[in-house]
Amino acid sequence: MKRIVIVAALVAMGAAAYAAPPAGGPPPMPPYMLRPLAPEGDRLKPGRDGKTVFEAQCGYCHLVGGMGTNLLTKQQMMAGNPPEKGLLSNRDDLTRDYVKAVVRMGKGAMPQQTKVDLTDAELDAVAAYLGKAG
Ligand code: HEC
Secondary structure (H helix, E strand, O other), X not given: OHHHHHHHHHHHHHHHHHHXXXXXXXXXXXXXXXXXXXXXXXXXXXXXXXXXXXXXXXXXXXXXXXXXXXXXHHHHHHOOOOHHHHOHHHOOOOOHHHHHHXXXXXXXXXXXXXXOOOOHHHHHHHHHHHOOOO
16 A cells, blocks of 8 residues: 555656656757758759758758758867857858869768759859858
């Protein structure tokens, strides 16, 4: 009888713990988890929206909180640059050709992105968006 009471008490405590919502609701999702969907339309045609393609295809690593951003922020700070430069969209020293080379071949901890991940037309648009150094 005593054992049943103890088990019932533990079950009730467990149920209460699960039933109570966390104070203030769940924590907000970081930007890299909230990236947009890829733009509509023909992925093989030129004129894709580079910013949206970047956020959709690269954002899970390169938006705020992403592992690419975290790693690049460390690299930039080691080089004496402000932490904001860890976001590729804040960089002004990237060329289009460099962006394309890194995407197709990978670099260090970044895996290469194939033409299935990102078509050549999409890569052109992303390189134009990020390649502010020409
Ligand atoms: C799986 C995560 C991941 C994805 C997806 C990803 N990257 Fe990266 N990217 C990284 C990491 C990590 C680094 C830093 C690599 C290192 O130095 O070891 C990086 C580095 C880069 C760099 C080099 C920056 C520099 O300072 O040299 C460029 C450019 C880049 N990424 C562009 C892109 C683009 C454009 C896309 C989308 C097509 C993309 N990446 C997708 C993780 C990712």
